[in-house]
Amino acid sequence: MTHYRIALGGETLRFQTLAALMAAATPARSGDALAGIAAESEVARVAAQMILADVPLKTFLTDALVPYEVDEITRLIMDSHDAAAFAPVAHMTVGQFRDWLLSDAATGPVLTALAPGLTPEIVAAASKLMRNRDLINVTRKIRVTSAFRNTLGLPGRLGSRLQPNHPTDDLRGIAASTLDGLTFGCGDAVIGINPATDNVATASELLTMLEDLRTRFDIPTQTCVLTHVTNTIEMIEGGAPVDLVFQSVAGSQAANEGFGVTLSMLQEAREAALSLNRGTVGNNVMYLETGQGSALSANAHHGIDQQTMEARAYAVCRAVDPLLVNTVVGFIGPEYLYDGKEIIRAGLEDHFCGKLLGLPMGCDVCYTNHAEADQNDMDVLMTLLTVAGVHFLIAIPGADDIMLNYQSLSFHDMAFLRNSLGYKAAPEFEAWLSTMGMLTEDGHLIDSAAGAQRLIGAS
Amino acid sequence: MSDLAKDPWAKLRAATPARIGLGRAGAAMPTKATLEFQFAHARARDAVHSELNVEMLANDLLPLETIQVASAAADRVTYLRRPDLGRTLGQGEAAKLTEQNPCDIAFVVADGLSSTAMQSHAAPVIRHTLPKLQGLGIGPVIIATQARVAIGDEIGAAIGAKLTVLLVGERPGLTVADSLGAYLTYEPRPGTRDSARNCLSNIHTQGGMDYETAATKIAWLCREALRRGLTGTGLKENAAAIAQADSGPALR
Numbered sequence: 001m002t003h004y005r006i007a008l009g010g011e012t013l014r015f016q017t018l019a020a021l022m023a024a025a026t027p028a029r030s031g032d033a034l035a036g037i038a039a040e041s042e043v044a045r046v047a048a049q050m051i052l053a054d055v056p057l058k059t060f061l062t063d064a065l066v067p068y069e070v071d072e073i074t075r076l077i078m079d080s081h082d083a084a085a086f087a088p089v090a091h092m093t094v095g096q097f098r099d100w101l102l103s104d105a106a107t108g109p110v111l112t113a114l115a116p117g118l119t120p121e122i123v124a125a126a127s128k129l130m131r132n133r134d135l136i137n138v139t140r141k142i143r144v145t146s147a148f149r150n151t152l153g154l155p156g157r158l159g160s161r162l163q164p165n166h167p168t169d170d171l172r173g174i175a176a177s178t179l180d181g182l183t184f185g186c187g188d189a190v191i192g193i194n195p196a197t198d199n200v201a202t203a204s205e206l207l208t209m210l211e212d213l214r215t216r217f218d219i220p221t222q223t224c225v226l227t228h229v230t231n232t233i234e235m236i237e238g239g240a241p242v243d244l245v246f247q248s249v250a251g252s253q254a255a256n257e258g259f260g261v262t263l264s265m266l267q268e269a270r271e272a273a274l275s276l277n278r279g280t281v282g283n284n285v286m287y288l289e290t291g292q293g294s295a296l297s298a299n300a301h302h303g304i305d306q307q308t309m310e311a312r313a314y315a316v317c318r319a320v321d322p323l324l325v326n327t328v329v330g331f332i333g334p335e336y337l338y339d340g341k342e343i344i345r346a347g348l349e350d351h352f353c354g355k356l357l358g359l360p361m362g363c364d365v366c367y368t369n370h371a372e373a374d375q376n377d378m379d380v381l382m383t384l385l386t387v388a389g390v391h392f393l394i395a396i397p398g399a400d401d402i403m404l405n406y407q408s409l410s411f412h413d414m415a416f417l418r419n420s421l422g423y424k425a426a427p428e429f430e431a432w433l434s435t436m437g438m439l440t441e442d443g444h445l446i447d448s449a450a451g452a453q454r455l456i457g458a459s
Numbered sequence: 460m461s462d463l464a465k466d467p468w469a470k471l472r473a474a475t476p477a478r479i480g481l482g483r484a485g486a487a488m489p490t491k492a493t494l495e496f497q498f499a500h501a502r503a504r505d506a507v508h509s510e511l512n513v514e515m516l517a518n519d520l521l522p523l524e525t526i527q528v529a530s531a532a533a534d535r536v537t538y539l540r541r542p543d544l545g546r547t548l549g550q551g552e553a554a555k556l557t558e559q560n561p562c563d564i565a566f567v568v569a570d571g572l573s574s575t576a577m578q579s580h581a582a583p584v585i586r587h588t589l590p591k592l593q594g595l596g597i598g599p600v601i602i603a604t605q606a607r608v609a610i611g612d613e614i615g616a617a618i619g620a621k622l623t624v625l626l627v628g629e630r631p632g633l634t635v636a637d638s639l640g641a642y643l644t645y646e647p648r649p650g651t652r653d654s655a656r657n658c659l660s661n662i663h664t665q666g667g668m669d670y671e672t673a674a675t676k677i678a679w680l681c682r683e684a685l686r687r688g689l690t691g692t693g694l695k696e697n698a699a700a701i702a703q704a705d706s707g708p709a710l711r
Contacts, residue, residue, distance in 0.1 A: 030540050166475055173475030180471070180479035334539045369503035369631045370539055370572050375496075398478025398488070398496060405632035407500070410478075415486035445486070452467040452480070 004051045013047040018055075019065050022121075023305035024048035025128045027345055031293045031306045031336035049129055053095030057086075060121040066302045066312070071253045072263055077119050077315045086117030097122070098129045101138045101356075108141045115358035120251070120311035123356045127307070127349045135352040136388040144391065146323045146360040147282020148222045148243065150188055150428035152391060153360055158423035159392030160414045161326070161362070162187035165403035169196050171209050177397050178213060183451040184411035185418065185438065188429035189324055189362065189392035190244060190287060192224040196403050203227040204240045211241040217436075217455070220280075220428040222323070224287055229261055229269045236272045243278055244287045244323060245269045251312030254300035263319065270320050281428065284323035284360070290314070291328040292346050293336030306336060307346070311353040318357055324392060325359045327351070329381075330367040331406055340377030343367060347381050351390055362392035366408040375399060375407065382409055386417045393417075419444050476634060496633070503631035508535055511574040513602055519582035524599040528552040528614065532605040546609035547649075553617050561619035562598035564681055566626070569606035573628030576637040580662060580670070581626050584639065584677075587670045588624075591678035595685070608642050608656075615647030622684055623647045624677060629660060638663045641673065643680050645690040655691035657684070 004015040015021040023037035025048035032038035039045035061081065066074045083090075088110075089097055100106055127135060145153040152159045164177030174193060181187055191214070193206050203225040210223035222243040227235075229247040236242050247266060248259050256262060266286070273285035295301040295309040304312075310327070317325045327350035330343040337343045347363050354361030365381045367373035382393060399410035417423055424430050424443055433439050438451040445451065468480025481492040488496070517525040529549045532538035538545050568581045585600065601614050611625035622645050629638040639662040644651055657680050661667040668676075684690045 034541065034543075164477070166477070170474065173477065176471035176474045177477045177479055180468070180477075335542050338540060369500070369633070369636075370507045374500065396477075398481055398492065400478050400496065400499070400633050402475075402477050402632075402634060405630065407633070410488065412481075412483065412486055412488050415483070419486045447483075456467045456471065 006047050006051050008047045008050070009043060013044055015048060015051065018059065018063050019302075019304050021048050021052055021055075022065070022125065022128070022308055025052045026305045026307055027128070029292075029306070029336070029342045029346065030334060030338040031296055034335055035296050035301060035303075035306070037303060037305060052125060053093060053098070053129055055094050055125070057089060057092050057094060057097055057122050060119055060125065065121055065304050065308065066252055071302075073251060073253055073256075073312055073315055076263060076319060077312070080319070081119060082116035084117070085114055088114065089117070094125045095129060098126050098134070101126060102134060106138070106141065108143050111142050111356065112358065115356065118357060120315050120353065120357065121308060123353045124308040124311040127352050130352070132345060132348050132384070135348040136384060139352045139355050139388040142355045142389070144355060144358060144360050146284040146391075148279040148284055148323050149220045149281060150426035151281055152189055152323070152426050154427065156422070156424060157426055158386055158390065158414075158417055159189035159362065159426055160186040160395045161189045161324070161392055162191045163194070163394055163396045163401065163408070164191070165194050165196070165396070165401055167196055167403045169202055169206060171205070174206065175209065175213060178210070179452070179455050180397055181395060181411050182219070182455055183438065184395070184415050185425055185433050185445055186395045186411050186414050187219070187221055188426040190222050190224050192226055192246070192287070194226045194404060198227055198231070200227075200231050200234050200238070203231055204235050204238065207235065207240050207242065218432070220432050226287075226289075229265055233269050233272050236276065241278075242273060242276060244285055245273045246287045246289070248289045248294070249313050249316045250290065250294040250298065250300070251309035251316070252295050252300045252302060255295040255298045255309075256316070258298035258300060263316065266316070266320050282323075284321055286317075286320045286322035287324045287326070288317045288320070288322050289326045289328055290317070290350070291332055292350065293332040296336065297332065307349055310350055311357075314354050314357045314359055317354075317359055322360060324362055325354055326362045326364055326392075326394065327354070328364040328366065330371060330373060331364065331404075333368050334371040337371070339372035340367070340374070340380070343371070343373055344377060344381045344384070348384060348388065351385055351388055355389075360391040362394075363390055364394040364408055366394070366406055368406045378407070378409060378413075382413055382417060383421075386421055386423060415445050499633035503633060503636045506573040506575040506628070506631040506636040509574050511570040511577055511602075511604055513604065516568065516578060516581060516602060520585065520600055523585070525602055526555055526599050527602045527604070528555055530603060530605045530607070530610055535605065538605040542607060545605055545607035548610065548613050553613065556601070556614060556617035560598075563596040563620070563685060564592065564622050564624060565598040565615055565618055565620035566600045566624050567603055567611045567614050568600060569603045569608065569610060569625055569627040571607065571628035571640075572630045573637055575631075576628035576639040576663065577626065579637050580639045580664070583670045584626060584641070584662060584673055587674035588677050591674060592681060595681070609651070611642065611644060612647040612649050612651045615644065616649065621646065622681060622690070624681065635663055635665050635667065638667060641677055643677070643684060643690050645684045645688065655689075657690045657694055
């Protein structure tokens with residue numbers, strides 16, 4: 001039986017299920033083609049978008065893309081849906097919802113109040129009918145703040161994660177990269193290390209080093225070693241100075257099982273971190289990472305397109321009230337996002353869906369050496385995301401991660417976005433930069449050598 | 460003026476290969492640092508996209524017999540978009556392998572994501588390894604193009620090898636664009652899980668694992684795999700045993 005059909009340009013196009021319709025309506029990307037669910041032609045894609053525009057939003061509350069019975073993420077989405085918050089848009093179709101989101105009626109406060117009434121599938125559907133400019137247009141209106149030792153997401157602010165990775169977790173090497181980043185004003189979102197050796201002993205040693213550095217300079221920020229949630233729980237029990245709990249998450253229960261994580265484990269870890277009571281201006285203790293394609297790569301996508309699966313991961317994030325959510329957009333490789341165009345599109349979609357669902361959404365603007373992308377594409381995406389009001393971006397020395405072997409943004413890029421576009425660091429962190437004499441009176445970074453001497457001279 | 464005032468980064472730079480203390484042109488990277496980055500990226504891109512010179516590699520491997528096969532991915536673009544095709548032999552390719560006699564070990568050389576790595580390191584690694592495998596039946600070397608790791612399963616099954624040693628070009632980084640990986644698979648057959656393989660990575664000549672070390676480890680894993688009848692998570696590398704084996708006169 002055909003569920004969805006449309007006559008277009010002399011032919012009738014059919015889509016058997018809502019999942020097939022959503023996949024076909026998705027702007028082109030290699031991961032959906034790999035999964036065999038992409039639109040069969042450009043016309044078929046537009047046909048699917050035309051049908052999708054007329055689908056009532058309520059359909060997504062009854063027609064679960066991933067069955068309720070087999071998936072705890074679907075159960076989370078359905079069981080936590082706030083019908084009262086949804087009421088203002090309950091009568092709309094996806095197309096009407098898109099138009100309304102872009103209208104002046106959908107102000108920042110209105111969208112914030114709406115967030116608990118939206119589901120990942122609803123925001124994913126709306127994004128499929130939007131051009132890049134539309135995604136920026138809507139996202140820019142939404143304000144999400146989160147806080148631990150500083151306040152992130154305030155108007156005119158742009159946070160950054162300082163990522164000082166080292167291929168052998170050398171403590172001096174990591175400290176050197178950290179100091180370099182601080183002299184560029186980076187690190188207000190978090191100073192976070194991906195460890196090369198993933199065990200509790202190494203993670204504790206790295207965390208203690210970061211804690212020493214942070215307290216020595218009295219830096220109002222938070223630190224994190226990005227190790228598995230079970231390791232972090234063990235570190236907390238062992239008395240390590242844990243600020244944030246990190247975990248990679250995805251949009252289906254089966255994909256999360258691939259990561260070795262469940263919703264209850266995340267809640268348990270969050271409670272353990274909260275019990276330490278280390279935040280000074282807020283208590284958001286979770287740092288989560290996501291990325292389109294992770295469910296498909298775990299063969300746990302249930303025939304759903306990768307962008308919708310990514311939005312479903314945000315339901316997992318929303319349940320634990322995070323400080324930071326980071327879509328690692330270009331890390332997964334060209335079989336999921338082939339080139340700069342697909343990476344840019346995905347970054348804007350993820351930011352849109354995350355923010356609309358009420359998350360402190362940041363992005364690792366990045367690519368691998370086998371993707372058809374280069375630093376020019378990253379320049380475009382970082383500028384677009386900044387204009388769209390992104391919570392934070394990842395920054396590393398010279399844009400080159402020597403441990404994970406991929407390219408992201410450089411510390412210099414953060415200085416550009418702040419100096420040229422006028423965005424500032426989190427207020428508490430900005431005040432610290434001023435105290436250290438690293439900012440001019442108008443908030444620009446001073447010459448790097450002078451800033452470096454202040455920090456290194458004291459180290 | 461102290462050294463620190465001249466270059467506050469001099470000491471810290473020694474602590475990490477990361478691109479720190481690059482200086483600034485306004486908020487941008489200075490010209491020198493920008494061009495050095497572009498060079499590294501260009502080298503990595505070339506490693507991914509340049510074609511493996513099969514004839515030259517076969518020459519380097521002489522007097523060993525070589526057989527060339529292609530994956531089902533017709534070109535590089537298809538290879539990058541469709542990992543599934545890079546894991547299977549192209550149509551008719553299996554016929555080149557069925558006539559071979561069964562052997563203990565078959566070496567498979569797959570271009571993977573760095574043909575540069577294969578061109579530079581595949582032949583030396585095999586040459587260093589063979590003397591350590593005396594007494595075992597070694598099949599011809601299969602050179603597979605547009606190929607990923609799992610293609611070795613189909614190849615190994617087709618020629619009736621008990622064990623495949625697949626050398627593959629790893630994803631290039633900015634620092635090293637020609638790193639080689641080695642995957643050992645006992646009783647290879649299509650559908651073998653990655654957890655049933657042993658892997659050595661980072662084999663290259665810029666501070667990575669050197670040829671002799673790689674050969675010693677590969678040979679130890681080969682003998683253990685054949686003796687115990689398995690590869691993968693059940694076969695952990697034993698550093699002490701490898702050192703012992705390597706110091707033995709029989710292997711020198």
